Amino acid sequence: MELHVIERSANAFQQGLTERQILAVARRAFGPGTEVRSATELGGGMYNTTYRIDLGGREEPVVLRVAPEPDRQFHSEQELMRAEYASVPWLAPIADLMPRVLAADFTQAVIGRDWMIQSFLPGTPAPELLGSYPKETHGAFFRQMGEITASVHAVAGPWFGPVTGPGHARWSEAVVTSLRLISEDVEGCGLDAADLRKAADAAQAGAQVLDEVAVPRLLTGDLWTVNTMLAAAPVPTICGVLDMDRTCWGDPEADWTMRMARAKQDARLAFFDSYGRPEETEAGAWRRHLYEVRHLGALRLERHRLGNEAGVEDSYGAVAEELAALI
Template sequence: MELHAIERPANAFQQVLTERQILAVARRAFGPNTLVRSAMELGGGMYNTTYRLGLADRAEPVILRVAPEPARQFRSERELMRAEYASVPWLAPIADLMPRVLASDFTQSVIGRDWMIQSFLPGVPAPQLLGSYPKGTHSAFFRRIGKIAAAVHAVAGPWFGPITGPGHTRWSEAVVTSLHLIAEDVESCGLDAADLRKAADAAQAGAQVLDEVAVPRLLTGDLWTVNTLLAGGAPVPTICGVLDMDRTWWGDPEADWPTRMARAKQDERLSFFEACPGARGHCAGPVAAARVRGAAPRRAAPGAAPARQPGRCTGFLSGGGSGVVRARLLKVKGASPGRGGALRVDRVR
């Protein structure tokens, strides 16, 4: 097997697999005679460890994604891979853009970790290709992200909170619970979580406003440029794939990560709202606006951090591992974000 791994410190959050482990996973998925010709570790993320595998009996490569060991997972980010697996039927409106799940194993009997094998999606990561297009064409890209987000937000769910539960009957309960879990993660690393505790208190005090959101909607959790693939050679940036939907939640679309990111700058990204007007509509009135920028925070997904931009309809940042809170935790735990990690932290600062 030709194995290429990303160099990381021994105590890095993302732990690599050995050749023997990769072969064991492949044989569990495809049979005892499976041969792995190559395994290339891929960067671009901060949570799962990901490989592109070349198999002897398959023309196309496959993607192996491996979750952190259970003991290394934060309270606010438990079993994200299982959440993504459970999300697949709910993400049917964008199934044509997503990889197919070829095999999965949550027994942890092979390598002591959850893992999933997905089909390989052709395309170029958007951060690598988007900048080569003239600025004037970027509107089409962000409009397409808005269309994808709108399709996901149109799906109503059974409760507020994580896809796999525990579910909450009220939006405020999901927000407060999430904030407390993040605070516990911060404190477990010896960091001060006073701001998060105050935010949870503010959310509780403003529960009546938060609970104006009566219907749980499917949230992408982390959809933005780093989770999309572009078609090579297209005249305008054209999204041909969407990756890593492991931070989906049931909640308010106004709290979704792409909704926040679309307002981060006054540029082409505002085209997002031409295709996803529902999120913008949440800011229509003074009471609705207070829901997202006042004392009561919006959804704080695992790893979220408060957005301090007075007068703008942003509230709390969703998106799990994209938040500065998680970046601080990983730094304390000795994580090495790698190429993708730097992108994720920079975009929040």
């Protein structure tokens, strides 16, 4: 087997597999006689460890995604791969854009970690190709993003919160629980989470405003440019969507995709040409401030995990601005 890895420090969050582990996974998925010709670790993601696997007797490569070890996962991010697997039937509206799940093993009996094998999507990662197109064509990309997001948000679910549960009858319960889990994780890293706890208290106090959201909708979790593949075409054309492991049930306005669509006054505003323009209300604006605190709390954790101390520090000022609009 040819093994190509990304060099990482011994204490890095993402940890690779040995040749023996990769072979064991492949044989668990495809049978004891399976031959692995090569395994190439892929970059781009910051959570799971991902490989392109070329198998003997199979023309098309496959993608192996391996979750972090259970004790390395934050409570607010536990079992994300299992959430993605459970989301597949609900993501039927965009099934033609997504990789197919070929095998999955959550027993942790083979390598002590959850893993999933998916089909290999053609195309080029959008971050590598989008910038090569003239800026006046970028609106086409974001209009497609709006269409994809709208089709996901159109799916109604059984409860608020994680796709795999525990579910909540009210949106306010799901938001408060999420903020408190993030707060606990931040404190577990030795960081101050008082601002996030204030936001959780504000969410509890504003439960009536949150509970105006009465229908749980499927949220993509973190869909944006980094999670898309582009086809070779005259204008940016999305041909694939990846890594839907942060899906949940909630208010579409709480989705990361909506946050990013509003982040700059540029070509991304074309997103709303196809998605539609949500009604602007005082209650909706208040909820968006709260959702932004949740996003910033999750970013604080990610930046800490990556050793980005300046980014962690910046998050406190950003949260303070949002809290000022909440309290």
